[in-house]
Amino acid sequence: MRVVIVYLGVIVLLTSGVISLMANDISPESKLLGEWKEVSWEFEKLDETGGQEFWGISKSITDQLKKEISRELAFHEAETWKFYPDGKISLEGENGKRSSLFWRLKGRGHVLKLFGHADSIEHYQIQKLTEDTMEIHFNTDLQARGIVKMTFKKIMNQ
Amino acid sequence: MLRKFSNSRTLADNVKLGSLTAFSSGMVNVISVIIFFAFTSNVTGHYAVLAEEIAKGNWYQAGVVASWILLFFFGGFTANLIIINFNKTNSYLAHSVPIILEIICLLIVGSYIQFYYKESLVETEVLVGLMLFAMGIQNGLTASISNSAVKTTHLTGLTTDLGMLFSMFTKKEYRENKQLREKAKVQVTIMSSYLLGGIAAGLIYLNIAYNVFYIVCLFLLVVIGYDFYRLRVSRYVSASQPFLRIHYYGRNKKRNGKRNELQKV
Numbered sequence: 001m002r003v004v005i006v007y008l009g010v011i012v013l014l015t016s017g018v019i020s021l022m023a024n025d026i027s028p029e030s031k032l033l034g035e036w037k038e039v040s041w042e043f044e045k046l047d048e049t050g051g052q053e054f055w056g057i058s059k060s061i062t063d064q065l066k067k068e069i070s071r072e073l074a075f076h077e078a079e080t081w082k083f084y085p086d087g088k089i090s091l092e093g094e095n096g097k098r099s100s101l102f103w104r105l106k107g108r109g110h111v112l113k114l115f116g117h118a119d120s121i122e123h124y125q126i127q128k129l130t131e132d133t134m135e136i137h138f139n140t141d142l143q144a145r146g147i148v149k150m151t152f153k154k155i156m157n158q
Numbered sequence: 159m160l161r162k163f164s165n166s167r168t169l170a171d172n173v174k175l176g177s178l179t180a181f182s183s184g185m186v187n188v189i190s191v192i193i194f195f196a197f198t199s200n201v202t203g204h205y206a207v208l209a210e211e212i213a214k215g216n217w218y219q220a221g222v223v224a225s226w227i228l229l230f231f232f233g234g235f236t237a238n239l240i241i242i243n244f245n246k247t248n249s250y251l252a253h254s255v256p257i258i259l260e261i262i263c264l265l266i267v268g269s270y271i272q273f274y275y276k277e278s279l280v281e282t283e284v285l286v287g288l289m290l291f292a293m294g295i296q297n298g299l300t301a302s303i304s305n306s307a308v309k310t311t312h313l314t315g316l317t318t319d320l321g322m323l324f325s326m327f328t329k330k331e332y333r334e335n336k337q338l339r340e341k342a343k344v345q346v347t348i349m350s351s352y353l354l355g356g357i358a359a360g361l362i363y364l365n366i367a368y369n370v371f372y373i374v375c376l377f378l379l380v381v382i383g384y385d386f387y388r389l390r391v392s393r394y395v396s397a398s399q400p401f402l403r404i405h406y407y408g409r410n411k412k413r414n415g416k417r418n419e420l421q422k423v
Contacts, residue, residue, distance in 0.1 A: 021221035021224065026218065027279060106282060
């Protein structure tokens, strides 16, 4: 009987530990809802030797290169991403161009799935997601540089 | 495969059990990565992720990953609890019930994806948890009944063991050791089956999607059915052969009276 009580106690302790951890934070899905403004594009992995350049390739990405990289991607030229609770995402460009897609979170909330664009499904790694900042990583073979880091700031007046 | 326990198991028993269960766990792992972007047959990576999420202060994700690890733990716990409590009364049943539980978990996951899955994060977290529980059960069962010779859901320990074994095989005295050779056979079989299961799942997922879960269940049913069939055959043979029947009853202490009765006849 004593063993049963000890075991039940441990189970309750572990379960309450997990629940209290989750209760102290907001789910990534809720954090994601709202309007996000793209603030920077950078190469995440760059073999730096101290400065911002290596072999003549800059860590920051120019507008031209950005267009090249995102040419075939769902969020092409979009600068504001608006996530809705019903799983829809509205992408707005600087020129007022707007497109609507669908979003889902996968894994433990670390993978963003975008679909509804020309039958393609795209996955992006959410590296950082806080109340006001989001960092998305994805691979590109353009220039054979590897990972691109997109940083977003949340528009708080939403 | 399932009837025999610990040291009474033969190489063939372990190879059959290891290959079938490793194939199914390889399938489950690849499918979960494709559908949910999370590994479900091993927890080493989850420990690393848990530490990372705690360090980043992502408490929600840390809680999710911690619950996944706990579910794998409870899977092993449940499987072994069933075995140690019912092994003496009916070893086949004691070893089959954990597999039945695993099948139920995988059927729930497969059917849920087929009929209800809306790809919400909570659904993903719960389904991944259920799959980890199933894999914990499988790993607990195979490790328990084979005296830790067969572990089929992850390959870290197995790859280490294989590395050690192959280094030992550089010496003739170890190469000639039957036990070591048998161990290597079991490990290589598990490794290949796990890999094959993963490749098969990746390939057939393109055509049959979530139905892969039903195929995994089919493999697990073969594990249960094989021993059930063998039991039925051996009972039928011993019942129709008087000498074998005496031998069969002689093995069962509760039926010593029946044995004596048969001997008199």
